[in-house]
Amino acid sequence: MNKKWITITISGAVIAVILSLTPAFATSTPKENATTENATTENATSFKVVTVPAEQQQKKEVVDRLYKSWEKGIIKIEESKGEKFKKDDWDLIYGVDIDRHFTNQLSDVEAQSFFMALNEAKKEYKTGDSQYGILLSKDHKAARVVWERSNGSFHIADIVLKIKSTILNKEENIWTLVNQEELQ
Structure with a gap:
């Protein structure tokens, strides 16, 4: 019984860490990567365009x-x-x-x-x-x-x-x- 509880606890901790870091990764893209053509509004995505012709x-x-x-x-x-x-x-x-x-x-x-x-x-x-x-x-x-x-x-x-x-x-x-x- 103890082994199952430890396994579940470790799995839960790993999932909790991943979920807590996900918002940090999602918002960590710097605004300066956005091109002026793609950043037409302040709320525009901040992804750098890789395939510009x-x-x-x-x-x-x-x-x-x-x-x-x-x-x-x-x-x-x-x-x-x-x-x-x-x-x-x-x-x-x-x-x-x-x-x-x-x-x-x-x-x-x-x-x-x-x-x-x-x-x-x-x-x-x-x-x-x-x-x-x-x-x-x-x-x-x-x-x-x-x-x-x-x-x-x-x-x-x-x-x-x-x-x-x-x-x-x-x-x-x-x-x-x-x-x-x-x-x-």
Whole structure:
């Protein structure tokens, strides 16, 4: 009987300590972690936003310069591809925010294959190259990674969606890097 009472008492003490500390932990998040964008009222949550899109973290001048660069790259693609490329069939996405705008809606396998193809394309980066932008087709079956080289030329990498049969004869959407080229 004594052993049961001791066990219950120790368990009760542990639970009491946890419950008494919980309010202290819940209110111990410092207010200075809140961003000005998220702390619109005095009673707003004081959690630090971890997944702020990269585009919003950059200075406006940097973002504007990148979009102008990507626009020049799009003009080079139009000149190179002619009628095969219609600018209106594509959306331009700030490259490192692709997860927020696209891959978060994909299955894990499809998203992983997209990032693997993107990483394969990024192996062509050279010192002095600018940040990449991604042209995503409106039907979400193709992407073009665009960045300006330090010499003013543009690197274009084409990534396409393919259907692949797995070992279990299940079809999966897989993204693959199919072409890379330099446009002057």
